[in-house]
Amino acid sequence: xxxxxxxxxxxxxxxxxSVKIECRSLDFQATTMFWxxxxxxxxxxxxxxxxxxxxxxxxxxxxxxxxxxxHASLTLSTLTVTSAHPEDSSFYICSASAGxxxxxxxxxxxxxx
Amino acid sequence: xxxxxxxxxxxxxxGRAANLPCNHSTIxxxxxxxxxxxxxSQGPQYIIHGLKNNETNEMASLIITEDRxxxxxILPHATLRDTAVYYCIAAEGGNKLVFxxxxxxxxxx
Numbered sequence: 103x104x105x106x107x108x109x110x111x112x113x114x115x116x117x118x119x120s121v122k123i124e125c126r127s128l129d130f131q132a133t134t135m136f137w138x139x140x141x142x143x144x145x146x147x148x149x150x151x152x153x154x155x156x157x158x159x160x161x162x163x164x165x166x167x168x169x170x171x172x173h174a175s176l177t178l179s180t181l182t183v184t185s186a187h188p189e190d191s192s193f194y195i196c197s198a199s200a201g202x203x204x205x206x207x208x209x210x211x212x213x214x215x
Numbered sequence: 216x217x218x219x220x221x222x223x224x225x226x227x228x229x230g231r232a233a234n235l236p237c238n239h240s241t242i243x244x245x246x247x248x249x250x251x252x253x254x255x256s257q258g259p260q261y262i263i264h265g266l267k268n269n270e271t272n273e274m275a276s277l278i279i280t281e282d283r284x285x286x287x288x289i290l291p292h293a294t295l296r297d298t299a300v301y302y303c304i305a306a307e308g309g310n311k312l313v314f315x316x317x318x319x320x321x322x323x324x
Binding site: 106108133134136138145146147148151193195197199201202203204205206207208209211 | 247251253256257258259260261264302308309311312313314315316317
């Protein structure tokens, strides 16, 4: 089946630093990639949708200058959390789509101290 | 995207069939019914999807009512590894998925 790799799986960093998370579709070309975040015991919340070569579309309430998304190729999208603060600590999950289905990565647990 | 309604939680005995219901009474004609599940601290795993007809794959069966207002996911022989949160989502193919609270399925020995 389709495989989506997300890296890193876990990151701990100091407040004020920027963190980059990569999402790769390993065996298919993804026309669209999605980024979600999930707080403990809550459901996934869509942050943004990105199409290769164009600007991401952010959901209402998501700061585009805070969460920078780059979708440079059909197999790679990155999410950069800029000037991260403790309230940005969360589980970030990407998905990649080519056609009807979305395939999800295993998530990145981000902890900001 | 149409809203879906699922029970908060369900229990199932190991080896028995698990039947998870979902209501999507406002689903539109071009929206599919997708089922994903999420095991703790992992990304969601695709299970099955359908438009009008019932579907079956190696993981599960999906039964969609004729009026498409509800569906049931069937895990024919539940195992302990099937314990997870199960999400039913109505969405147009390839479009963003809006996750609700899902159903917590606990498989017990």
